[in-house]
Amino acid sequence: MILEQLLKDQVGLAVKNLSGTEVPEAGIRIEQTNPDFPGDYTVVVFPLAKLMKQSPDTCATAIGNYLKEHMADLDDFHVVKGFLNLSLKDSVWIGCLRDQWESEHPGKGTEGQGVKVMVEYSSPNTNKPLHLGHVRNILLGWSVAEILKYTGYDVVKANLINDRGIHICKSMLAWQKYGHGETPESAGIKGDHLAGKYYVLFDVHLKEEIKALVAAGMGEEEAAKNAPMMLEAQEMLRRWEAGDETILTLWRTMNGWVYEGFNSTYARLGVDFDKYYYESDTYTLGKDLIHEGLEQGVFFRKEDGSVWIDLSDEGLDQKLVLRSDGTSVYITQDIGTAQLKADEFGISRSIYVVGNEQDYHFKVLKCIMQKLGKPYASGIYHLSYGMVDLPSGKMKSREGTVVDADDLIADMVQAARAKTEELGKTEGLNPGELDQLYEILGLAALKFFILKVDPKKRMLFNPEESIDFQGDTGPFVQYTYARIRSMERNINGETKIPEQLQALSPLEKNVIRQLYSFRAAVADAGASMDPSVIAQWCISTARAFNRMYNELPILKEQDPEARMLRLCIIQATAKSLHQGMMLLGIRCPEKM
RNA sequence: GAUCCCGUAGCUCAGUUGGAUAGAGCAACAGCCUUCUAAGCUGUGGGUCGUUGGUUCGAGUCCAACCGGGAUCGCCA
Numbered sequence: 001m002i003l004e005q006l007l008k009d010q011v012g013l014a015v016k017n018l019s020g021t022e023v024p025e026a027g028i029r030i031e032q033t034n035p036d037f038p039g040d041y042t043v044v045v046f047p048l049a050k051l052m053k054q055s056p057d058t059c060a061t062a063i064g065n066y067l068k069e070h071m072a073d074l075d076d077f078h079v080v081k082g083f084l085n086l087s088l089k090d091s092v093w094i095g096c097l098r099d100q101w102e103s104e105h106p107g108k109g110t111e112g113q114g115v116k117v118m119v120e121y122s123s124p125n126t127n128k129p130l131h132l133g134h135v136r137n138i139l140l141g142w143s144v145a146e147i148l149k150y151t152g153y154d155v156v157k158a159n160l161i162n163d164r165g166i167h168i169c170k171s172m173l174a175w176q177k178y179g180h181g182e183t184p185e186s187a188g189i190k191g192d193h194l195a196g197k198y199y200v201l202f203d204v205h206l207k208e209e210i211k212a213l214v215a216a217g218m219g220e221e222e223a224a225k226n227a228p229m230m231l232e233a234q235e236m237l238r239r240w241e242a243g244d245e246t247i248l249t250l251w252r253t254m255n256g257w258v259y260e261g262f263n264s265t266y267a268r269l270g271v272d273f274d275k276y277y278y279e280s281d282t283y284t285l286g287k288d289l290i291h292e293g294l295e296q297g298v299f300f301r302k303e304d305g306s307v308w309i310d311l312s313d314e315g316l317d318q319k320l321v322l323r324s325d326g327t328s329v330y331i332t333q334d335i336g337t338a339q340l341k342a343d344e345f346g347i348s349r350s351i352y353v354v355g356n357e358q359d360y361h362f363k364v365l366k367c368i369m370q371k372l373g374k375p376y377a378s379g380i381y382h383l384s385y386g387m388v389d390l391p392s393g394k395m396k397s398r399e400g401t402v403v404d405a406d407d408l409i410a411d412m413v414q415a416a417r418a419k420t421e422e423l424g425k426t427e428g429l430n431p432g433e434l435d436q437l438y439e440i441l442g443l444a445a446l447k448f449f450i451l452k453v454d455p456k457k458r459m460l461f462n463p464e465e466s467i468d469f470q471g472d473t474g475p476f477v478q479y480t481y482a483r484i485r486s487m488e489r490n491i492n493g494e495t496k497i498p499e500q501l502q503a504l505s506p507l508e509k510n511v512i513r514q515l516y517s518f519r520a521a522v523a524d525a526g527a528s529m530d531p532s533v534i535a536q537w538c539i540s541t542a543r544a545f546n547r548m549y550n551e552l553p554i555l556k557e558q559d560p561e562a563r564m565l566r567l568c569i570i571q572a573t574a575k576s577l578h579q580g581m582m583l584l585g586i587r588c589p590e591k592m
Numbered sequence: 593g594a595u596c597c598c599g600u601a602g603c604u605c606a607g608u609u610g611g612a613u614a615g616a617g618c619a620a621c622a623g624c625c626u627u628c629u630a631a632g633c634u635g636u637g638g639g640u641c642g643u644u645g646g647u648u649c650g651a652g653u654c655c656a657a658c659c660g661g662g663a664u665c666g667c668c669a
Binding site for chain 2: 029031032033034036037042044046047049050056080081082083125162165166167279304306315316317319320322323324325327329330333355356357358359360361363384386387389394419420423425441449452453454456457458459460462465468469470471472473475476478479480482483486487490517520524532536539540543546547549550551553554555556557591592
């Protein structure tokens with residue numbers, strides 16, 4: 001990043017001195033040189049040639065000559081078809097390596113210094129266990145939060161738990177009717193799975209009731225509304241809202257089970273939160289803001305008493321913000337919660353990790369907050385990600401077509417065990433260490449599989465084909481790290497960047513350049529809130545290293561200067577890979 | 593119907609914000625372990641970048657239209 005800037009400045013100076021015209025910085029394009037050509041950085045000359053009223057090639061040559069005269073760091077240049085390829089001196093790259101090698105936290109940025117941001121993710125319903133879709137949400141949210149921290153932001157990780165509503169009552173009701181006092185302990189299953197079991201059971205019985213009503217001559221829709229189970233669930237919600245102690249006790253008990261289940265899944269995934277919000281606390285919020293907005297004329301009231309906002313001049317529709325009976329809707333709560341977050345934490349940016357099915361909702365939310373004149377409104381950002389689809393289509397909890405999070409993790413850990421045993425790599429580790437290794441490997445495969453793809457794209461998961469441990473995978477990066485660590489254990493003695501050396505080999509330079517790009521990758525990932533940038537960087541880096549490893553001796557290099565340089569390269573590589581994987585929430589084993 | 597997202601190799605995905613001859617992995621085939629971990633490395637084959645126009649020195653990338661897939665537009669959350 002800094003090298004690019006330096007070159008931009010120099011090229012700007014060159015053009016100014018050669019032709020007397022000032023170039024805006026945006027007009028200078030510096031790119032990494034295509035690997036098929038000699039050089040490190042490329043100046044795209046076409047726009048400059050226009051400015052200087054010369055042919056691209058003469059212009060490129062002129063700039064090249066100027067730079068060679070005025071830039072000590074420039075080794076040589078080549079002009080190819082209007083591209084000016086610049087080769088920097090090896091000493092420049094050694095300097096880059098030194099920075100990387102000395103740095104405690106390679107790639108760490110300061111972009112977000114002094115900015116407080118909240119990342120809200122996971123946000124589960126407490127009536128069923130987590131599935132693969134939630135896993136994508138959780139991993140994305142956690143990783144984005146870590147990346148933002150690493151670029152200097154002050155981050156609060158938040159989880160807004162949807163712990164009330166008709167869906168919760170469905171689980172509770174089914175448990176009351178058919179549970180016979182079953183508990184996670186008595187049933188021997190996780191609390192969230194137990195709640196999910198009764199949620200499904202509710203649906204089964206409801207469908208039977210509807211079928212019976214339809215058979216008795218009632219219309220489909222009518223039957224769905226009037227099925228006894230449904231009426232009972234609604235009655236239960238009313239009693240919950242009225243503060244019925246029996247219902248509240250049951251609600252607390254069952255939610256407690258679910259939280260225990262969620263917490264063990266969160267712990268296994270290695271994610272955490274700084275702040276929990278509960279919808280049972282927040283669902284009444286927002287109404288006073290609606291009234292405020294009514295007075296300001298932001299909202300309007302219809303004859304039936306319902307309150308709306310007209311966003312048609314924003315290209316959106318009219319949107320209901322308060323029901324005719326004065327109760328709140330989803331967006332009402334979100335309006336209130338946005339205010340609450342700002343009040344409690346003084347955040348200027350608020351990131352919501354939520355699926356792309358809610359794109360419209362968040363567009364509306366941001367719009368409303370802006371119209372209400374809230375200063376934090378412009379900092380509202382919906383990190384919208386694509387759904388995870390199965391070959392059979394969309395996952396649906398009620399229809400049982402979901403990939404359960406706990407099952408999936410267990411499968412991945414099992415696969416890691418099978419793979420390790422198949423490769424015969426269990427030697428030298430005791431059973432406890434092996435279990436730990438399988439956990440690290442299995443989770444890495446899963447996390448990397450999810451995080452390496454662009455969040456906004458929907459992704460396909462085929463449960464029939466297990467997630468790979470070869471190629472562009474988490475274990476591939478981990479393996480590279482473990483290889484380096486193995487060498488590091490055999491270094492014997494101090495390492496330091498050598499003062500003198502022969503020319504860098506292309507393979508060495510490749511790795512150094514790759515390491516140098518880590519800071520840019522972190523900055524990019526932070527700015528675009530996209531962990532896949534980091535994942536892709538890890539793959540490229542591991543690949544660059546493996547190529548060097550395969551071609552050049554390292555520990556066994558005879559020349560002491562060359563050996564020392566390579567040792568520094570591998571140490572810097574291990575450090576950066578480790579850091580990159582940490583940002584993805586993936587641990588790296590010392591041996592595998 | 594309207595709005596938004598997506599469409600790149602058989603499959604899963606990259607593509608440095610408009611730059612050079614479009615790249616990886618998986619799968620297939622052919623090689624590399626008496627030398628630092630072969631979960632690795634090298635090579636071969638595989639492409640109308642959904643289609644058609646447009647913008648310009650230059651388009652997978654920007655614009656328009658169309659085709660295909662998905663989502664949303666509920667007094668559900």
